[in-house]
Each structure stands twice: as structure tokens, then as C-alpha cells.
Amino acid sequence: MNTVKIGNITVGGQNPIALIAGPCVIEDPQRTLKIGQSIKAIAERLGVPYIFKASFDKANRSSHSSFRGPGLEEGLAILKHIKETLKVPVLSDIHCSNQIEAAAAVLDILQIPAFLSRQTDLLHQAALTGKVVNVKKGQFLAPNDMKNVINKLREAGNENILLTERGASFGYNNLVADMRGLPIMRSMGYPVVFDATHCVQLPGGAGTSSAGQREFVPYLTRAAVATGIDVLFMEVHDNPEEALSDGPNMLYVDQLEDLLKDVIAIDNVVKRHK
Structure with a gap:
């Protein structure tokens, strides 16, 4: 398996599991930073490599009136400040090719949203930056379909690839996480990410917004x-009930540490037997 280096973190192979976490979208800059500081403190206590995430724009909200975030310019400035303050790698979504140059100047990981996972030009242009590209598997794709995504990125000369499972459509307003997809995608030779909070999302389940479990x-x-x-x-928040996006499926910060202890214990057992 190819390993991927993200700042001073190496993922894949026999390396310990890493954590990508943060609020769904950049809200108040101070609150967003504070959430990142809380997560980093937990990750450091437990020895878990940490990458901060938050979206500068949520371009696929259910309603036109839903909060989308501060946008490209202001959002990247906030992410740059968080990166420099926390001294951790940062990730955010890109939605169109004209965002890539500015985003690549700040972000360590360019994330392709699930709905855009087949957008050839977006994938190609993101890969040309040489940055790590994390592609969320579309809710409409089978795990084996990600081979085509990998080929598009590799054709641009980029081997810094992450593949993310975030659930597959299972009827209306529902997702299911098929655990078979994780080893299937991992067998393609690149590190695999599990998006634990979007897998419990109920897309559009609240009418003008998504619900979650x-x-x-x-x-x-x-x-x-x-x-x-x-x-x-x-996706983690100090109070998901107040979150401006995806609150119903976000985890409370104060629930994270106990869950990560289980994650570390399981990961140690699994990696020892690979």
C-alpha cells in the first residue's frame, strides 16, 4: 500500500490511525478555533495524529437560505490562522476549478465532496497541485467505482490519494455504511478514511435541511x-444543537475522548494482525 504524508503525519500501511476532525463549516472564527484547540488537546493526550477540518463553503445545502460559510477568501484566511495557531495540517472542500489555486496555497488536503466525486476536470486540476486529494465516495457509487477516480488522479501524476466512505443512498433520506467497502477500497492501494458522522446523516430528512442520528x-x-x-x-462541535450545518449528525467534543480510546485499542489489535 502507498503511504501518504500530510505535513508531519504519515497515514496508510501499518501506521497508527489518524484523526480528521472539526466543525462542519467555519462559523464564528473564534469558536471554530476553540473547537480545534479542544480536539487537538484530546488527540495529543492520546497520541493520535490530528488534522483539522472545516468547510469554507457548503455549496450543496438543502435550502438556498441555509448557512454556507464565510466563502473562499475569508474562509481560507481563517483556516490559515487556525493552521498556524494549532500547528496541524488543515483540510477543506473545493467545489470548482477556480477555487483550487487559492485553496492549495493554504490547505494540506484538498477534499472533493461526494456529489462531485466523478467530476473529471475538478479531480484532474486538484491532482495537478501535487497536494493530498481526499475524494469522498459518492452516495451513488459502488466501492469498486473508485478505481476510476484513482485513475483520474494518477493520470495527473498524483499519488497522494485518500478515499473516504461516507455512506451510500439506501432509499429516500437515508444512508447506509457498508463495511465491505472499506477493505475493498483499501485493496486499491491507497489509505482509506471512514467518515463516521456523515454516515449517520439523513439527507434532506428535515425538509429544508438534513437530519441525523x-x-x-x-x-x-x-x-x-x-x-x-x-x-x-x-465532524465535532462544542454544541451541535447550535451548529449552523449538520448539527444532528455531529459529535459533541466532550464525547470524543472516550470514543478515541476505543478507536486506539481496536486499531492496535487490527494493525498487529495485518
């Missing part, structure tokens, strides 16, 4: 880690 996050997390994933992706 955060109570199932710990169960899916432990199951996914047991398959041998390389990175755990979680």
Missing part, C-alpha cells in the same frame, strides 16, 4: 476501525 456514531466508528481503516473523519 448521532447516537449511532460510536457503533459505526468502532466497526469501521475494526476493518483496518487508516484515518477516522468526524
Whole structure:
């Protein structure tokens, strides 16, 4: 398996599981930073490599009136400040090719949202930056379909690839996490990420916004880690009830440490037997 270097963190192979976590979207800059500081403190106590995430723009909200974030210029400035303050790598979504140059100047990981995972030009242009590209598997794709995504990125000369499972459409307003997909994608030779919080999302389930079932996050997390994933992706908030996007499926910061202790224990067992 190819390993991928993200700042001073190496993921894949026999390396310990890493954590990508933060709020869904950049809200108040101070609150967003504070959430990152809380997560970093937990990760450091437990020895878990940490990458901060937050979106500068949520371009696929259910309603036109939903909060989208501060936008490209202001959002990247906030992420740059968080990166310099926390001294950790940062990740955010890109949605169109004209965002890539500015985003690549700040971000360590360019993330392709699930709905855009087949957008050839976006994938190609992101890969040309040489940055790590994390592609979320579309809710409409089978795990084996990600081979085509990998080929698009590799054709641009980029081997810094992460593949993320975030659930597959299962009827209306529902997702299911098929654990078979994790080893299938990992067998393609690149590190695999499990998005534990989006897998419990109920897309459009609240009419003008998505609903979610955060109570199932710990169960899916432990199951996914047991398959041998390389990175755990979680959206975390100090008070999800006040979150401006995806609150129903985000994890409370104060629930994170106990769950990560389970993650570390399971990961140690699995990696020892690979």
C-alpha cells in the first residue's frame, strides 16, 4: 500500500490511525478555533495524529437560505490562522476549478465532496497541485467505482490519494455504511478514511435541511476501525444543537475522548494482525 504524508503525519500501511476532525463549516472564527484547540488537546493526550477540518463553503445545502460559510477568501484566511495557531495540517472542500489555486496555497488536503466525486476536470486540476486529494465516495457509487477516480488522479501524476466512505443512498433520506467497502477500497492501494458522522446523516430528512442520528456514531466508528481503516473523519462541535450545518449528525467534543480510546485499542489489535 502507498503511504501518504500530510505535513508531519504519515497515514496508510501499518501506521497508527489518524484523526480528521472539526466543525462542519467555519462559523464564528473564534469558536471554530476553540473547537480545534479542544480536539487537538484530546488527540495529543492520546497520541493520535490530528488534522483539522472545516468547510469554507457548503455549496450543496438543502435550502438556498441555509448557512454556507464565510466563502473562499475569508474562509481560507481563517483556516490559515487556525493552521498556524494549532500547528496541524488543515483540510477543506473545493467545489470548482477556480477555487483550487487559492485553496492549495493554504490547505494540506484538498477534499472533493461526494456529489462531485466523478467530476473529471475538478479531480484532474486538484491532482495537478501535487497536494493530498481526499475524494469522498459518492452516495451513488459502488466501492469498486473508485478505481476510476484513482485513475483520474494518477493520470495527473498524483499519488497522494485518500478515499473516504461516507455512506451510500439506501432509499429516500437515508444512508447506509457498508463495511465491505472499506477493505475493498483499501485493496486499491491507497489509505482509506471512514467518515463516521456523515454516515449517520439523513439527507434532506428535515425538509429544508438534513437530519441525523448521532447516537449511532460510536457503533459505526468502532466497526469501521475494526476493518483496518487508516484515518477516522468526524465532524465535532462544542454544541451541535447550535451548529449552523449538520448539527444532528455531529459529535459533541466532550464525547470524543472516550470514543478515541476505543478507536486506539481496536486499531492496535487490527494493525498487529495485518
